[in-house]
Amino acid sequence: MQAFKELMSFQRETEALAQVAGRLSWDQETMMPRGAAEQRSDELAAMEAVLHARRVAPQIGDWLSKIDAEALDPVGQAHLYHIRRAHDRATKVPARLASELARMISRAHVVWAEARADDDYAAFAPTLAEVVALRREEAQALANGGDIYDALLDDYEPGAKGSDLEAMFGALRPRLVALREAVLAKPAPKGVTGTFDEHGQMKLTRLVARSFGYDFKRGRVDKAVHPFSSGSGDDVRITTRTNALDPFGCVYSTIHEVGHASYEQNINPDYRLTPLGRGVSMGVHESQSRIYENQLGRSRAYTGWLFGQMRDTFGDFGIADEDTFYATVNMVKNGYIRTEADEVQYNLHVLLRFDLERALIKGDLPIGDLETAWNDRFEADFGYAVDRPSDGVLQDVHWSAGLFGYFPTYSLGNVYAGCLNQCLREAVPDLDDQLAQGETSAATSWLRDNLQRHGSLYEPREVIALACGGKAPSEAPLLDYLEEKFRALYDL
Template sequence: MDPFSNLMAYVKDTRSLEYLAEILEWDQAAKMPHSAIEQRADSLGALTSVIHDRHKSSLIGEMLAKIDTAKLSLEEKAQIREIKRSFERANKIPSKLERTIEETTARANIAWEQALKANDFQKFKPELEKVIQLKREQGVILSSGGNPYDGLLEDYEVGMTSENLDVFFGDLKPRLNKLRDQILAKEEFQAPSGKKYSKEKQIKLAKELAGLFGYDFDRGRIDTVTHPFCVGAGNDVRLTTRVDEQDPFNCLYSTIHEAGHGSYEQNIDQKFCLTPIGKGSSFGVHESQSRICENQLGRSREFAGWLYQRMKDVFGEIGLSSSDEFYCWINQVKKGYIRTEADEVQYNLHIILRYELEKLLITGSLDVDDLEDAWNQKFLEYFGYPVESPKDGVLQDVHWSLGLFGYFPTYALGNVYAGCLYETMNKQIDDLGSSLAKGNTTSATKWLRENIHQFGALREPRETIEWAAGATISSTYLLDYLENKFTEIYSL
């Protein structure tokens, strides 16, 4: 074999092991008997360690040295780019630090669970301090002396810096704050009556919706779990969802969201399957695909009109007297402390709050001693009402206990990206609204497939979005969309 093929064979095996590890994580959440938890954790640890060793293996360095990159195609260059990145990253971090982070976050995660249960941040604090200390150390190494937070960010959104984020989020904050204030000053929508929605029917309709948004069941499946997610690669990409008998929208919109992730992975060009670029371009780009399906398309007035009728077919009367009322209800904006339950308007404020705090923690400008106060103060400032309880505030998210600093911003970035893409999609598809009104999402999913999905990680995240949108990334598109939509819904 030529040197390039040799290297590709090696990294394909590594990606294959990663794919298997993901399926095992799916199994753990969806199917595994509960008494297997410890044995599975140890076993997945063994597999993860094999994968890690492969990423840092000196074999990769030797093979890379033999390749004349000048002669490679664009796609091959992209493969090399990804291989080099993971190789260099893996070799930057000393094994000892990596292992300490793993052990510390395992303990911190348990402490967080106990603190959440006890509704007491003090129980989490000492462990969180250790995690932050280690992640700062890691950030310093990864950023090669630059901003340590940027070093961590790089793991989730290559090429993104806190400087860029400050611009995007700086644009979002004042206009979202204003919009939120205007909405919350209006009357709340009336909740539909306390009808029960059969779990079986919800799942059946959820599967129909996943299919509508481009998810292929020949190469995937849906199961129920506590916290929905999407895993897998290529021809084996699995969605999970949750079902609440009182609230069918939870299941339906979770599923559309995960179907957005799932169809992204499924529609990547088959020739990239189980190669370094055969996956979504970044966490942010991935989130843009789930959010555009869930919100810009799935919560549009047109699609809501169709879904209202479909839900009545499936469940009978649902306590909402018109498709207008239905549209308003699924887009309601109301007070709330919990990020994962937030609406389109307030969601990004939740993220910005976390971003600002974690940046301060990692750069050392905020002590964990002051974190709870800082959270509560910011929350009051951005949302207009005080946090009553740590479980609704600083303790609500699992991320920091797991050491996932730099992850939160990708949720809001996904929304910003989705704003850019929707602007362009809307211009390029003449009949988008009238199609959606008939429950026909083909033109939209085709656009996403052709402009985003098929390329996988061929391009870096920013280039991926800008190539598809034909414009520079900016928060303006998302803000314009939100202001138009909610001004109309709430007659502002």
């Protein structure tokens, strides 16, 4: 037990340092002076070198060898599992590579942002090639001769395999394509008119965040190019973005990030600064952001309440009543941007990225051909051409950040959210009556008690099944929900 106590004390310091590194990244996205980019890359590389040294420290192996796992309770065993897993993975990656990756990714973000602003993929391609080369080197070190893409995927969704996700996504595609075609054949709902000032959008953002239980005493909202959530425990921050012509982008990116942040804020406080004190996987994390944003935030009940708040904030904005507002919020329309895509088409955006990044990592797609491959695939899937790189291959931050293996967790999160929504509705039959008053606590409490509080205590698929009364995750509830909702909306 002494070895276990020493190991956990060491691990707590490592987790605290990782939070500090995360805060540096948050600052880079929100408040850092533009001229500080080069220095920040060195700072992040230095932090990563310290963290890597701690993760591969020889004493971890010594402590692990002395601990009798059977003498620990289930929580202690879970801690041990995560520490051993992280130590095994970290020891396979050379310190030089870990530091070089951190430095390269920090620089790549700046190059990507400038290339995106200039609509110039060629300016980003050489930097992306370096990021991909480093990630492939890392994947080969981790894979031990196995599939190198799976080695990267395991960082975000432990235990998942690319081939299994390919099969799941293959089951999603036919019904999604059929629903998309049927919906787009119908007239589109009326959109909003006028302009929406930034002050009003940010005021509404904070109101909506509070309605979903986000704790501002332990968090804050700022603006960023690409909305994200950062931190855990008592310091969980979110970002959003505003567009004077589209207030929904701000509102729903906020609700989405509040889903991520609430997961982190609601984890059992006993797990703080331990391996269990964070979300178990990005797929499970995404299930929280998507169920907050879509099944709750875009429901007929909640949008009825939101309509009143919009009128109070902006006055007349071209929508006459709650039913029209509900149809507008859930409008299915052509568009290039994944984060702005409707529920029907969103997963088609993800499947495109999943296939392309697997090909990049496996070496089947040269960096120089990526833009053409993206444009060809997009036109095949959506029926029209990409107009510019910032609406296509340069729109997402993920590849500049080296997050290969991350994209498929978005669709996996949607699948998990479909399962959770089905069980939530069974557990709280009067949920819509509450949502119509802007009251989400019955839903958020159910999610907190059945999933969020566990942190990383269980495996990803295990915690979804646990919340759903033992039912294994399946894509069927998501597809059934989408078809029922949009067939009714579009009178199909």
